[in-house]
Amino acid sequence: MAKIADEVRRAAVSRLGELRADGVLTAGHVRTVAQSTGVSERTVWRWLSPQAARPVRQPRPHYILSESDREAFAFYRGNIAAVHRARHAVVAGDGTTAGAPVPGFLAEGWARSRPVTLRTLQRAFAEELTPAERAAWQSGESGRRAASVYLQRPDALRGRCWEMDHKQIPLLVLPPKGKATSPWMTTVVDDGTRALLGWAVALTPTSGTVFTAMRMAMLHEPDRSPFGAVPERVRIDRGLEFAADAVEAALGTLAVVMHRLLAFQPHRKGKVERLNLTIGQMLISQLVGFTGGPRDASGKLYGPVKDSVAAKRAAEGQAGGPMRIERFVDRFAAWARWYNTERPHRMLGGRTPLQAWTDDPAPLRRIPADELRHLMLADVERTIRKDGISFNSLSYLAPELQGRGGQVVQIRYMPHDDRQIEVYLAGKHLCTAYPAGQLTPEQTDAFRAHAAAEAKRLGQERRRASHRARRTLAPMTGDGAPAQESRLVDQKTGRGASRQALDAALRARSSTSLLGITPLTTTDKKES
CATH class of the missing domain: 2.40.50 (OB fold (Dihydrolipoamide Acetyltransferase, E2P))
Incomplete structure (x- = not known):
């Protein structure tokens, strides 16, 4: 700000000097300059005085950090006071600070340096290092990200782009069987309207949870939700890596491009990350069993349900304990409807996600429910x-x-x-x-009718097969028997004999033919 003020002052004084040389300078000109620069009229007149035109002594140049100073800042984790102590010890010839020797690479770099004060070092680090650089060594990657600036994508048209996320909810719920646990949630957000298109809750992270959220986001049911469309692209991070291949195969069937984002870069899908933060602040933190609340000096959760194993087991049978997962699903469904239809969004100009979806005239690609159910x-x-x-x-x-x-x-x-x-x-x-x-x-x-019809059909098939077997059965009557007599066919009518006649004929002939003995014919008896 000091350099900008000097430039403004120099420009104002130059213009007023021109007006004075032309003989047209008035108090009104001075008053206008004073109001524009935020100073008093007396100050402006002082600028125009002969004493102010004298050359001003240039300030002493600021100290410039050396490479060793920067390495020491990283070595001492952003502690400038520790950097100054180590530097002063090396310059003084001691080489020991805080009871420990200064590292050799720092002592070598500072060997011929001049002494500086702590305030000089603090001012130099504040001027030459960005807040992100300082935070990276003081608090780590989270601090660097907090001070970073990111590009912002332009909002896509409705239904064209999704952002998906999968995370464990900091809430204890009771499953149908077993002890209280924290469920997992998958959320699908529309990039253009911030609408919560789909979601799913499960006890363990499975691909089924992801498919459920995607199916809800694609399915268009006017009586339940006005949303629903097949997108052009979907962004997921490494949190969904366990289901990435299955999700990519299902989306590929519908010609949807899936973008797998790099790990540990949540800003690349900032809309769904912000929605998850909103869910935690507005819903999860208000429910019994929230595990992300304030804690006491020893680190224990205040309650109403403490996060110890004994407290969880004790709360399972109490009225004020964790809610059942089915009830939480109902509560979340009601909250999602409120978020989509009633809550105004600052980034949408005060409109709700439903209003932003309705106002967007972009065409949508729908898919019938009977086709979708086999995919997702x-x-x-x-x-x-x-x-x-x-x-x-x-x-x-x-x-x-x-x-x-x-x-x-x-x-x-x-x-x-x-x-x-x-x-x-x-x-x-x-x-x-x-x-x-x-x-x-x-x-x-319908089930009973189908069972009866199936039993009747199988019975008919069995009887038909048995009847064909009897008609085509050829008993062993000897090589000389005529072919037409070897069949159990009524020779007079040419039709099949009755069932009783066939059975009698089989019994009469089987007694000897099964032993390999052929009954004597009339001709044989005469010859004998």
Whole structure:
């Protein structure tokens, strides 16, 4: 600011001097300059005095940091006082500071340096090092990032670009079975409108959680959400590396480009990172079981649920303990609707994400729900049992499962959604199965009707096969028997004999023919 003030003063004095030389300088000119430069009129008149025109003595040049000074700043982790003590010890010929010898590379660099004061060093470091450089050695990478400046991407059109993130929530919840734990959440944010398009919660990080969030973001359901479209590109970081290949394969089917960002660079997907911070501040921190709250002097969480193992177990059976994961999912769904439809966003000009989505006229690429359900679902193998397909402590049934007990099938499902599963056999969609205890009367009747029809069809097939076997059975009647007599056919009518006649003929002939003895014919008897 001092250099800028000198330049402003020099320009003002030069102009006023020109006006004085022309004989037109007035008090009004001085008053205008004084108001513009933020000084008094008396100060401006003093600038115009002959004494002010004398050359001003130039200040002593500032101390310039040497390479050894910078290396010492890094060695002593940004402690300028420690740098000054070590430098002073080397210049004084001692070579020892704070009871320890100064490193050799610093002593060699400072060997012929002149002494400087602590204040001089502090001023030099403040002027020559940026805040990011100082913070990098004082507090590490987090401090450097806090002082850094990043480029900002222009907002994309609605539905064209996603940002995805996957993180563990600092909240204790109760799973269906087991002790309290912190779940994982996957969120999908629209780059252009900041809308929370999709999300999913699970106890462990799986690709199914990611697919659920992506499916919600793509699916367009006017009665539930006005959002939903297939994007052109998706940004994910290394936190989703465990599902990157599966996600890339599913997105590639829809011609969506996936950008895998570098590790430890959250600013490259700043919109979803900021939304996660908002979720933690506005929702997670207000729930029972929040583990990121204030702590006492010993580091223990104040509560209402302490983060010790004993406290977690004790809270599981209390009314004020952690909520069940199903209840948390409902709470988050209500919060997501409020965020998308009611909360004004500063970066959107005070509009809500829904308003920004509606105001954007960009065309959207939709995909039917029946096509999408086969792409964005988690999959696992199961064996069909007598009670159906067992999954997540439920038995799923469908009419198409009749007669397939023991077969291994592949099922696809949505986490925390037990309403239905999709069943695949040999890569082809077999049916949609529903929980046995939640079947509607129509589904129950359809299942029983299909079972009866299947039993009737198999019975007919068995009878038809038996009938063909009896008609084509050729008993051993000897080599000389005519071909037309070796068949169990009624010679008079040319039709098949009755079942009783066929059975009697078989019994009569089998007693000897099975022993290799051929019955005597009438001609044989006469010859004998």
